[in-house]
Amino acid sequence: MKRIEMDDVAALLRLVERSVHRSISGPQDFAYLSDVIYLRTNDKISSSTIKRLWGYDTPVRKPYYNTLCVLARFIGYKDYRDFVNDKRAGERSSLTYTAFSLKASDLFVNDRVVLQWKPDRLCIVIYKGDNSFEVLESQNTKLQTGDKFCAMLFTEGIPAYLDQFRSKDEPHFPSTYVIGWEGGLTHIHVIETTRPEEQQESESQQ
Secondary structure (H helix, E strand, C coil): CCCCCHHHHHHHHHHHHHHHCCCCCCHHHHHHHHHHHHHHHCCCCCHHHHHHHCCCCCCCCCCCHHHHHHHHHHCCCCCHHHHHHHHHHHHHCCCCCCCCEEEHHHCCCCCEEEEEECCCEEEEEEEEECCEEEEEEEECCCCCCCCEEECCEEEECCCEEEEEEECCCCCCCCEEEEECCCCCEEEEEEECCCCHHHHHHHHHHC
16 A cells, blocks of 8 residues: 555544454553454554554554554455555545444343354354353354354454354364354344243233
8 A cells, every 4th residue: 555544543443342342441451452453353463562552552543454454354354455445435435334233242142143144154153241252053164063163342343253163063162263254144133032021021910
């Protein structure tokens, strides 16, 4: 790219925060993001670099292009150029599209979530609490019933990173598993369990 525009960088940093559902504003956040970036991309950005990028140290006026590429891959783009091109296309469009996002914190234990991605992948998981999920059903994927993982957020159009992924065949070797790498998740649907208030209302009517 010919030059790096700081408004593009700022937009990228906001999307990174949305991806981890966390404001990056202190030493623990810098270390956390550094670790998660490595888990997802296998590329390392030091906590001190993250601190400078977010403006909590001597600001980086011109971040390294390779660093921005790692951050872009972290949120599902091929590289920084791909992110900027997509941002430019969005700015030129007169349409506004808000992707559906599902936070684990909005779920109840035993809620089931249907996840779909290209070309014909489908997975149904059950929420176990504390951002933890277990695979109930899998179609045309390598995921198996009984696999377990952690996730804080699912967003349509963005790949999902299944952290602390434990295959039922190798439960003692956690890793990060990515679904929807090409084009992100295409559909997210929640199959709710009976809510506590609904249970109370049902019991009161008996």
